[in-house]
Amino acid sequence: MQLRRLGKTGLQVSVIGFGGIPIQRVSYNQAAKVVEAAVAGGINFIDTARAYTDSESKLGDIIGDYRNKLIIATKSMARSKQDMIRDIDISLKELKTDFIDLYQLHNVKDEGSLEKVLAPGGALEALQDAKNCGKLRFIGVTGHIPDILVKAIRTGCFDTVQVPFNPVETAALDELLPLACEMNIGTIAMKPFAGGAFKNKAACLKFILNNGLTTTIPGMDEVSQVAENITAGQADFILSGEEKNLLAEEMELLGRKFCRRCEYCQPCPRGIDIPTIFLLEAYWTRYGLKKWAVERYQPMPAKISDCIDCGECEEKCPYSLPIREMLKEAGFHLKK
The missing domain is CATH 3.20.20.100 (NADP-dependent oxidoreductase domain)
Structure with missing residues (x-):
C-alpha cells in the first residue's frame, strides 16, 4: 500500500x-x-x-x-x-x-x-x-x-x-x-x-x-x-x-439525474433542502442505509410534499437536472 x-x-x-x-x-x-x-x-x-x-x-x-x-x-x-x-x-x-x-x-x-x-x-x-x-x-x-x-x-x-x-x-x-x-x-x-x-x-x-x-x-x-x-x-x-x-460512459449515464450538491438550487421558496434530500436518497438506494436515511429525513422542517412545483430550482441548476422529478422519486423511498 x-x-x-x-x-x-x-x-x-x-x-x-x-x-x-x-x-x-x-x-x-x-x-x-x-x-x-x-x-x-x-x-x-x-x-x-x-x-x-x-x-x-x-x-x-x-x-x-x-x-x-x-x-x-x-x-x-x-x-x-x-x-x-x-x-x-x-x-x-x-x-x-x-x-x-x-x-x-x-x-x-x-x-x-x-x-x-x-x-x-x-x-x-x-x-x-x-x-x-x-x-x-x-x-x-x-x-x-x-x-x-x-x-x-x-x-x-x-x-x-x-x-x-x-x-x-x-x-x-x-x-x-x-x-x-x-x-x-x-x-x-x-x-x-x-x-x-x-x-x-x-x-x-x-x-x-x-x-x-x-x-x-x-x-x-x-x-x-x-x-x-x-x-x-x-x-x-x-x-x-x-x-x-x-468512466466516460458512466458519467454520461449519471449526468441527467446526479446531484453534485452544488446548492445553486437553494434557497427553495418552500424551504426544502433539496441537496440534503438527494444525499439521503443516495444512502437509501446505494448504501443500503434505509432506516438511517429515513430517520434523518423525518425531522427535516420542509418535506418533499411541500413542493409547489414552481420549477425555480430547475431554472437555477447549472446541470439542468429534472429536480422536481427527482424529488418525487426520492419521496417514494424516504417516506418508507
Whole structure:
C-alpha cells in the first residue's frame, strides 16, 4: 500500500483509507472481518463520525490491538463549544482510545455554519482546547461545498480538508485543492464512487489519486471490497484508455439525474433542502442505509410534499437536472 504525507500533520497515511459509514449496517463480526482485512492489507487511515450511529463503537471494539498502527479520524456536527466538548469525550469513549489523531468539523455547508464554529464559544475552540491537552492531535474540516471550504482553510485553523471528489464531482480542482497544496493542508477525498453510483471502482480510485489528493476513503463492508480497493492502492494511478472510456460512459449515464450538491438550487421558496434530500436518497438506494436515511429525513422542517412545483430550482441548476422529478422519486423511498 502506498503512503502519502497528510499535509502539515506529517502523518504518513495509506492512499486508500477506510470509510466508516457502511459498517453501520453489518454485524460486529462482519465489521471485524472487514476492518482486520483492511489493516492486514496496509490501510492505516480510518475515518468515522459521531453521526454514523454505531460506527465509532464497532471500530473501538475492533482496533484495540492495532491502535498504534492506525491513524484514526472522526468528526462531529457540533457547532458550539459545549456540544463539541461533549462529542469529543463521547468519541474517545466509543473508540476506546486516549487520543484521536484527527478530529474534524463535520459538514460545514454554508457561511452561517462556518461563522458559528469559528466564533468565540464555537466548536473550533473546543477542538483547540482538546488539542492542547492531548485529546486530539490535529484538526480538520469537511463539507460538500468547495467555496465554503476555501474560506475555512484560509483561516489557517485547519490541518486537513475533506471534500467529495470523483470523476463527476471535480469542483474542488478549481480553487480548493490548489490552495490546500499551497498551504500544505492534507486532502481527503470522500464519496470516491459518488455514493455508489460508479461501478468501475478501481478506475475511480486511480482518477482521484492521479489528481493529487492525499487519501480517499471508500466505504467497505465486505472483505472482497477491501481486497479490490487495496489492489488499487498498490498500483500506479495512470488511467488506461479503456478505463477512461468506462468512466466516460458512466458519467454520461449519471449526468441527467446526479446531484453534485452544488446548492445553486437553494434557497427553495418552500424551504426544502433539496441537496440534503438527494444525499439521503443516495444512502437509501446505494448504501443500503434505509432506516438511517429515513430517520434523518423525518425531522427535516420542509418535506418533499411541500413542493409547489414552481420549477425555480430547475431554472437555477447549472446541470439542468429534472429536480422536481427527482424529488418525487426520492419521496417514494424516504417516506418508507
